[in-house]
Amino acid sequence: MSKLNRQKIVDSVPQTGFFGHPKGLFTLFFTEFWERFSYYGMRAILVFYMYYEVSKGGLGLDETLALSIMSIYGSLVYMSGVIGGWLADRIFGTSKAVFYGGILIMLGHIALAIPGSVAMFFVSMILIxxxxxxxxxxxxxxxGEMxxxxxxxxxAGFTIFYMGINAGAFLAPLIVGSVSEAYNFxxxxxxxxxGMFVGLLVFIFTKKKNLGLAGTAVPNPLSxxxxxxxxxxFAIAVVAIGILSAILIPAGLLTFxxxxxxxxxxxxxxxTAYFIIMYRSPKTTEVERSRVLAYIPLFLAAVMFWAIQEQGSTILANYADKRTQLEFAGISISPAWFQSLNPLFIxxxxPIFAGFWVKLGDRQPSIPKKFSFSLMFAGLSFLVILIPGYFTGSDALVSPLWLVLSYLIVVFGELLISPVGLSATTKLAPAAFSAQTMSLWFLASAAAQAINAQIVKFYSxxxxxxxxxxIGGASIVLGIILFIMSPKIQGFMKGIK
Structure with a gap:
């Protein structure tokens, strides 16, 4: 996209109208608010729906299998973002991608809302x-285009947008969890x-007036x-997958x-392929190769962190359901409500963390050290869960305050690694791979949840x-190792701070 085209897009967007920001921020704030409301509302009850008995409204799947599927679900969501970005860049633009995506998400939730079978569940999974x-x-x-x-x-605009994401994620488990408890899943x-339908209505009826040309350009269209x-x-791949599935599933070779x-x-x-391609590409300079090497331990640290953080919707959700006292201070707690803690704490x-870094200025820890601290917080959030089990055993229910504390500690780690990781990715990315390196950063979450699908099998x-x-001890040890290695990693970053 040329600077001329970029400026033309900016000029087409009303530049005030939403707290001093472009009017289009209203459209995108509430579109993403409702999309996150729908996604996190669904996610808050999905694992329970999978393993609850049919008599209780669930699918009756094996509990360990349900936890693995939940992890795979999250992994596929992050992997599909790479495809979604490519389709927007090469075929129909970001605005249409948002619209088509919203429709598919809504249809996926409708499929879940219809009492059905495991087959219907997998249809919804593909759509979402x-x-x-x-x-x-x-x-x-x-x-960004506005x-x-x-x-x-x-x-500041992205900060407001980020608050919309977390506001939707905070409210959804409270409402959806309460409704599913009172009625059914x-x-x-x-x-x-x-929720997704409301988000689509906001997008459809306000985008023409508020967004102008933002999202309409196709940056690198296919000839x-x-x-x-x-x-x-694509057609051959779909047919091949269909034929293979028709052969392998009846033969028992394609199973859960x-x-x-x-x-x-x-x-x-x-x-792994992304790293190899970037490092070996002739378009990558010597300085950029050094920065790619520096990015590898940061990526691995991110995988370790997200492997723990993402278990908030699997293992800790199961812990809330099976091991936690849900009658507290005269209130009957839904296990889904705990999913609201992460966005609430964020x-x-x-704002406190952001202000702290501004105040420290040049005295703040380096990027590798911030990553190392995040791993230590993540490990500590798991070690905290050991305390009630150690004193009460595996038979007694534990206070919900232990889970609250665990979610709080891991958020401290998230605020050290998530925004810092996004910033580091933009700084360390080779010029020829800037967009793809951002996709690589999100693949850290995909890799973490893919690995979780195997790890959760060991939980009972x-x-x-x-x-x-x-797991908690391993994260702390890796955090200490990363801290010790941080000066060396900083050297490979070639001037990036």
Whole structure:
């Protein structure tokens, strides 16, 4: 996109109208608010829906299998973002990607809202994975298009947008969890579908007036010949997958377990291939190669961190359901409510952390040291869960305050690694791979959850002490190693601070 085209897009967007920001921020704020409301509302009850008995409204899947599927679900959502970004860049632009993604997400939640079978569950899974991959990365891109390159409001605009994400994620588990408790899971999923529908209405009816040309350009469109070749390859791939599935499923070769194993392998191989391609590319300079090497330990640290953080919706959700006292201070707590703690703590503490870094200025820790501290916080959040189990054993229910403390501690780690990681990615990325390196950063979450799909198999009430202790201890040890290595890593970063 040329600077002329970029400025033309900026000029087409009303530059005031939403707290001193471009009017389009209203459209994108509430579109993403409702999309995150629908996604996190669904996610808050999904694992319970999978393993609850049919008599209780669930699918009756094996509990360990449900935890693995939940991890694979999250992994595929992040992987699909790479495809969603490519489709927006090469075929139909970010605005249409957001619209198509919202429709698929809504249909996926409607599929869950209809009492059905495991087959219907997997239909919804495919729709939501593809839909989120289209919407999630591209709505953020549209936000950036509304501001000129030198607009001092840009960072504040993304902060407001980020608050919209977390506000939706905070409210959803409270509402959807309460509805599913009072009625059944399908009513909860229906609320999630309605949330996405409201988000689509906001987008459809305000985008023309508020967004102007933002999101309409296709940055690197396919030529007619490339388009024909791409669609041919896509059609062949769909047919091949259909034929293979028709053969392998009846033969018992494509099972839950084999699919989980396949996604785990892809979650590791895809980012590995990215690193190899970037490092060996002739377009990557010597300085950039050094920075790629510096990025590898940061990426691995991010995988370790997200492997713990993302278990908030799997292992800790199961812990809330099975091991936690849900009658507290005269209040009956839904286990889904605990999913609201992460976004709530981010809303509270993100401004504090941001102000702290501004105050420290040049005296703040280096990027590798911040990553090392995040690993230590993540490990500590798991070790905290050991304390009630150690004193009360595996038979007694524990106070919900232990879970609250665990979620709080891991948020401290998240605020050290998530915004810092995004910033580091933009700084360390080779010029020829700037967009792809950002995709690589999100693949850290995909890899983490792909690995989690295997790790969660070792969790049970009987093994919880060893489970939390081993993973929490490993994260702290890796954090200490990263801290010791940080000066060396900083050297490879070649002047990037």
């Amino acid at each position: 994975v593809i839909g989120t991959g289209l919407l999630k990365p591209n709505v953020s891109t549209v936000v 501001y000129s390159e030198n607009d001092t409001r840009r960072d 399908h009513y909860g999923f229906a609320i999630a579908a309605i 007619p010949a490339e388009k024909k070749k791409t669609f041919t390859i 377990e084999s699919f989980i194993n396949l996604v785990t392998i892809l979650g590791i191989l895809i980012p 809303i509270i503490f993100a 009430v009987e093994t919880e002490m060893a489970y939390f202790g081993t």
